[in-house]
Amino acid sequence: MSRAAFDDLRQRLAEIQDLWKTAALLSWDQQVMMPSGGAAIRAEQLATVGRIAHTKFISADIGRLLEDLRGFGEHHDYDSFEASLIRVATRDWEKASKVPPDLRAEMSRSAALANPVWVAARRDNDFASFLPVLRKNLDLRKRYIDCFEVGDEPYDIVLDDYERGMKTAEVRRIFDYVKEHQSPLVKEVAEQTQVEKREKTFDIEAQKIFELEVVREFGFSSDSWRLDPTVHPFASGTGVTDIRITTRYFTDGLEGLFGTMHEFGHGLYEHQVDPSLERSPLARGTSLGLHESQSRMWENMVGRSLPFWRRFFPRAQELFGDALAGHDADSWYREVNAVEPSLIRVEADEATYNLHIILRFELEQAMLADEFPLEQLPEEWNRRMWEYLGIEVPNDTTGVLQDVHWSSGSIGYFPTYALGNLISAQIWERITAELPDLPSAIEAGDFAPLRDWLRENLHRHGRKFTPTETLERVVGTSQIDPEPYVRYLREKLAGIYGIAA
Secondary structure, three states: OOHHHHHHHHHHHHHHHHHHHHHHHHHHHHHHOOOHHHHHHHHHHHHHHHHHHHHHHOOHHHHHHHHHOHHHHHOOOOOOHHHHHHHHHHHHHHHHOOOOHHHHHHHHHHHHHHHHHHHHHHHHOOHHHHHHHHHHHHHHHHHHHHOOOOOOOOHHHHHHHHOOOOOHHHHHHHHHHHHHHHHHHHHHHHHHOOOOOOOOOOOHHHHHHHHHHHHHHHOOOOOOEEEEEOOOOOEEEEEOOEEEEEEOOOOOOOHHHHHHHHHHHHHHHHHOOOHHHOOOOOOOOOOHHHHHHHHHHHHHHHOOOHHHHHHHHHHHHHHOOOOOOOOOHHHHHHHHOOOOOOOOHHHOOHHHHHHHHHHHHHHHHHHHOOOOOHHHHHHHHHHHHHHHHOOOOOOOOOOOOOOOHHHHOOOOOOHHHHHHHHHHHHHHHHHHHHOOOHHHHHHOOOOHHHHHHHHHHOHHHOOOOOHHHHHHHHHOOOOOOOHHHHHHHHHHHHHHHOOOO
């Protein structure tokens, strides 16, 4: 098969990627800038773009090109652009072609219509108003699953959308290990330590200044990045030089800062993809587990580290003097790493965060299996919050309505947060072994060694390789191993609280 045929495939895929990026831009605008009255027409626009992109991709012409080019790809090096594009696009086509365009469009429309309903329901503590759109999204996901030959578990189908090749049983095995080892650690710290927090007020305008200063040292630049407020933070963009991250601000703490650093990690992954992969299915992160490893790394292993706060605490004192009175960098480091079960996932400390994810993972499987009437979802949520974290949920706003994901139909997404936590520790062990001076660099405000290491070993490859192939190239094993994360947590908390390492 000739080079001309490959160039034809590449151009067709580039146009389809343009459409999907246009949909991403429309979605970003809906959540950040669009007036609320635009929701209905935006839903139709997203449905139209989604239907056109999906129809163009699953066309028989692209199927024939991929089949005819199989040998062409095999004659190129496995790591090459040609072989990678054909390999990845073939797998994508085989899965996407099983989904009717009308169903894909309806999923896009339903998600767009559900978002403002969720925003209002969350604001008003009104689960009943959210229930109809939640039911619609869940029914659409069930129809989506029915498009495939289901193997061991239906959840495998939606999980694969976010973590290619991962099986529900493997996630369950990993999470069982986490529960076994992390829950006792949380209890041990809670029993032996107590961090007293006095009420504080952090000026929001000062927070905006501080957060921009932090992420600019990380690598944020105004020619390629945006930072905007939204209801639920996320990262998006249209290309490697158009990265859009969002945040939210709180007057009683700096949780927004950690959210901004989290989204920066996502944005950096996309920003450091090799530009030669642009306008192809390869020009993004290989999976959400790997993506979350980057956001959690910048949020926690960098942003909650002692070197970070030795770097930035003096500036924080200048901006938030009254709130930080009586603190120095070391005592503030202890406070931002306090272990305390809490209601809100995105504000949870490192030791309890994974338990929030396990709760959602189990609920999603139960919802797909119709294990309880959907009206009882708040009660099921609240029961598990008490079981796993010992917390009574006072209302649905801080309970079942807190996350945006189910409004967009993103069932199967949540497990990748915890998988990303575990992967982040595996990668961090490799980084710190190869960059022994990294703590000193962070304290000096030099984040280039970390960015460069991540670009060379992970980011630049985009989606050329499967998640397991990518992990093996980065850390030397294809398996997600929870042990390094448990070890990282125990060593960190031992240094802070004096518990046994």
